[in-house]
Structures are given as structure tokens and as C-alpha cells.
Amino acid sequence: MSTVVLLIVTGLGLGALYFLIASGLSLIFGLMDVLNFAHGAFLAIGAYGTWWAAENLPGAGPAGVGFLLAMVFGVAAGTLAAVLVELCVIRPLYGRHREQILATVGLSLAVPALIQAIWGADPHTFPKPELVSGTLPLLGVNVPKDRYLLILAAIVVFVALWLFNSRTRYGLIVRAGVQDRAMVTALGIDVRKSFTLVFAIGGAAAALAGSLGGLYFGVVTPTQGMSLLIFAFIVVVIGGTTSLTGCAIASVTVGLIQQFANYYTVAGLGDIAVVAVLAAVLLTRQGGLTGKKSAERVA
Amino acid sequence: MSAPVPLLEADDLHVWIEGSHILQGVSFAVPDHGVTSVLGRNGVGKTTTVKALLGLVPRTGRVVFDGDDITERPTHAIVTKGIGYVPEERGIFAALTVAENLRLAERRPGEPRYGLVHDLFPELSKRANQPAGTLSGGQQQMLAIGRALLNDNRLLIVDEPTKGLAPRIVREVADAVATAAESVPVLLVEQNLSLVRRVADQAVVIDAGHVIHTGSASELLDDADRVRSLLGVARTATDEPTESRVDTT
Numbered sequence: 001m002s003t004v005v006l007l008i009v010t011g012l013g014l015g016a017l018y019f020l021i022a023s024g025l026s027l028i029f030g031l032m033d034v035l036n037f038a039h040g041a042f043l044a045i046g047a048y049g050t051w052w053a054a055e056n057l058p059g060a061g062p063a064g065v066g067f068l069l070a071m072v073f074g075v076a077a078g079t080l081a082a083v084l085v086e087l088c089v090i091r092p093l094y095g096r097h098r099e100q101i102l103a104t105v106g107l108s109l110a111v112p113a114l115i116q117a118i119w120g121a122d123p124h125t126f127p128k129p130e131l132v133s134g135t136l137p138l139l140g141v142n143v144p145k146d147r148y149l150l151i152l153a154a155i156v157v158f159v160a161l162w163l164f165n166s167r168t169r170y171g172l173i174v175r176a177g178v179q180d181r182a183m184v185t186a187l188g189i190d191v192r193k194s195f196t197l198v199f200a201i202g203g204a205a206a207a208l209a210g211s212l213g214g215l216y217f218g219v220v221t222p223t224q225g226m227s228l229l230i231f232a233f234i235v236v237v238i239g240g241t242t243s244l245t246g247c248a249i250a251s252v253t254v255g256l257i258q259q260f261a262n263y264y265t266v267a268g269l270g271d272i273a274v275v276a277v278l279a280a281v282l283l284t285r286q287g288g289l290t291g292k293k294s295a296e297r298v299a
Numbered sequence: 300m301s302a303p304v305p306l307l308e309a310d311d312l313h314v315w316i317e318g319s320h321i322l323q324g325v326s327f328a329v330p331d332h333g334v335t336s337v338l339g340r341n342g343v344g345k346t347t348t349v350k351a352l353l354g355l356v357p358r359t360g361r362v363v364f365d366g367d368d369i370t371e372r373p374t375h376a377i378v379t380k381g382i383g384y385v386p387e388e389r390g391i392f393a394a395l396t397v398a399e400n401l402r403l404a405e406r407r408p409g410e411p412r413y414g415l416v417h418d419l420f421p422e423l424s425k426r427a428n429q430p431a432g433t434l435s436g437g438q439q440q441m442l443a444i445g446r447a448l449l450n451d452n453r454l455l456i457v458d459e460p461t462k463g464l465a466p467r468i469v470r471e472v473a474d475a476v477a478t479a480a481e482s483v484p485v486l487l488v489e490q491n492l493s494l495v496r497r498v499a500d501q502a503v504v505i506d507a508g509h510v511i512h513t514g515s516a517s518e519l520l521d522d523a524d525r526v527r528s529l530l531g532v533a534r535t536a537t538d539e540p541t542e543s544r545v546d547t548t
Contacts, residue, residue, distance in 0.1 A: 169402075172395070172399055172402065172403055173403065175392070175394065175395060176392045176395060176403055179392050179393065179394060179395075180390060180392065182355055182374075183386065183390035183392070184403070185355075185373070185374040185375050185378075186353060186355060186374055186375075186378060186384050186386065186390065187375075187378065187384075187403060187404050187406075187446070188375050188378035188379040188404075188406050188450075189375055189403070190373075190375045190376075191375070
């Protein structure tokens, strides 16, 4: 029983990490038709930004409020990178999907290479504040505290995105733009501003995933973003490319399958099991679990 | 005495789509009052002309609106100069509610004219919280027109508002277009000649990507031979708004 509880919570923690990455990815794809392979780079920038700030930024540190400040720095760096990518790389290539893919793939390779050139290829130990160190019992099982933090962060981001989509004018524009971008423009709305905003939100969520992923894995590596991005893409396809709820369900599903398959079969089989689920969804429900190809994004 | 300055001028518009030369030098003017109707058989470039005016398709040529050259402006900047647009496919956001569809169309500065829209289409206020995708075709058309009327525009561009609608709804939509035309100039793409006869002052006939006739709408529609040769219909329009559509074969 204790093993099952631990696997569930760890699976949920991993799913939370996937959700943070995939929610931005699906938001960007849904509105802009951009398959953003550079999304993992935002995660890496967030992770390295937090790690660097914890050691070097005045006022920041590896514990307490200092670590919170380091996280804010990491998320801000990831968000800034996302905005710059949208303005300088994606915007000049609107409607040119092949070139966009090439450009974002190029960035996804260039950013880890740049990080590697500056800080080396070896993993760096990520700071772990006392508040999230150790375990907290749940149903008699000692569960690492960072799992709770990941799950909490994903819930907060889910609610924030839901509120953004359903309660704000920009959310309304995004939901409409997912369905018919040209018509949004024909109503007199500069949809490009929404593109930048969506990239900023996606970049912030990915950078947050980078920071929290550092806590989860205990280290940061230049290629961490790339390996997590593969599963985030799987989540987006399984969840449906335009549904936030579908994205959340798929994230949890993928995280749990990985944990259980890896534990009860052979380590590494979890990844294969996830790919099998992806194939099953593609064969049976092409619109993803939510079954919507271009319908409402929120809930 | 100088000639009146048109509200909108299209000059030598060319559009290529996937290698096809759809518009081949379309030029015409829309006066600052009344209804100007764009007529022509299916596939001659009427909708493409409207999209070219709004910058929704890549084009060459020149478009002047209200004295400003808007050729190089993006669509949203053209529309915010005071154009309301009702596209052929209605452009309703199916997953948004009726109220959200209207809210999305609100432009600032200026007060959205919900009173006018709900007076014209009371159904829209009754169904405010209903997803627009669950509305009937006629109700969706009302929403599309209502959305265009929400702002105090200088010009309405309405593309085939009666297409595919039931006769009773056609009358209601025709009434709405006529009411709108009392306060704002309208560029109306329409194949329902009865509606054109009822509301249009000027007619622009397009064929194979060229403007082949401009002039008074009533004079054109009264000339059966000309209607037959320009539009391919066997008879002129009657007063019954559900009859006489331009030949679509």
C-alpha cells in the first residue's frame, strides 16, 4: 500500500512538471499553430537562472526568501527569453511553418550548447531549501516534500490559466484566436499582442517547471529541457492540442504510467508504455482525450 | 463643382491564390452613403475582393478609405478605422457564448451599441449565455450582423448575409441590413437579387476577376437582358425576397 501511495504522489509530481511545460506548449500551438521546439530552452533557462541566482544574485540564496528570489529571477529570465524568441524569431516567420520548426529546433540545440559552453556539461547540484527538504507523511507514507510543491504549483498555474482564459479580455481573444485567428483580426484586434503574451505565459510556466524540476531531480543539466519536452509533446497530443483540462489529465496520466510501469516492470519501460498510450490515442481519438480538434480551450 | 469623394476606393487590385490569378485589376468606388452591392456569379472573386479590401489576403493595388491610403496597413488597423465586417461564413466563434462573441467585438474608445443590436435581434439577448455554435444558421447570421453593428462604424461590409437561410430568416436579415443602411454606408455582396433591389443604390458587377459593370442598381435590375448577360439569371428580381438568386452553375 505504501509503495502505491508513494508511486501515485511521485507520478502526480512528475505529471505536474509535465503540465507546467505542456500547458504553455499547447497554448502556443493552439493559438499560433507554432510547434515550439524551443520550449525546452525556456525550461533550461529557468533552471539555470534559478541555480545561478541562488549562488550569485545579491539578496538571493539557496534557502528561504533568498531561494524564492532566485526562482523569481529564473522565471523572469525564461519569460524574457520567450518574449524575445517570439518577437525576433517567430514573428518574422508567421505562416511559414517549416521555417518556424527549423528555427525553433535550431534554438533548442543552440541554447543547451550555449549553457554547456558557459557552465559545462556536467550536472550541477541544485539548491534545496529546508522547507522542501525531507519528507512529509501521507497515509503513513513518507513522501518527499518537493512532490507536494510541484503538485501545488501545477494546481496554481492551472487555476491561473483558467481564470486568465475565462475572465480576461486577453483570454477571450486567445480562445477566439484558437478557433479563427483571421476573424479575430477582422474584428479590429491586434492578435500579435496576444501572441507575445501567450509566449510570455508559456515561457514563464516552462521556466517555473525548470526551477521546480531542479528541486525534483536535485540537479540541473543543459539537456534537461530537451528530454522533458519530448514527454510534454506527448502530453499535448494525448490531451488534445486545444484543451487545458485535457492537458492536465494527460499530464497526470503520463506521469502515473511512467512511475508504475518503471516500478512494476523494468526501469525504462515506463517511457515505452507512454509511447504505447500515445499510439493508442492517435489511432482511436485523433483529437486527443478531450476529443476536440478546435473547440474550446478552457475546462 | 467637384465630384463627391468616395468613402472607399479600390484601385487595380490583384490577388493570386495558390498560383491562380483571382482578382485581375479590380477597381471601384463606394460612396459615403447608401448601399453598394457587389454582384456576380459564384467564384468570380466577390468574396476575395472584400478580403482584399480588408487585407485578409495578400494583394497588390491600392485601397483608400476615408481619404487614407490603407493598402499597407494590417487588417486590425484597417478595421479600427471604422469598418464592420460580416464574412460569408459568418465568422462566429462557436465555443464562445453569444455574449462573449459580442464582447470580443467591442472597440474602444466608444460605447458599444448593445441597445441597437438587441432591438434589432432580441433573440441575441435571450440567448446571451448560449454557446454560439449551438445557434441555428439564422441566429448565427444575426449574431454576425449584430457584432458588426455593435460599434459606430463608417462602413459595413456584409458578404452574402442571406446565403443558406430559410425564407423567414432571409426577411429578418434583409430588414436588419436595410435598417443598418439607414445610418451607415454598406458594401453588400449578395446573390439574392430581391434583397439587392430592395436595399442597393449602386451595383458593381464582377466577372472572372474584373469589374464589368458599375452603375445604378435599380437600372441594372430593371434591364432583363443586361441582368441575363452580366449575371446569368433568366429573369429579373421580384419583390419576393426569397427568389431570384444569381446563377451559381
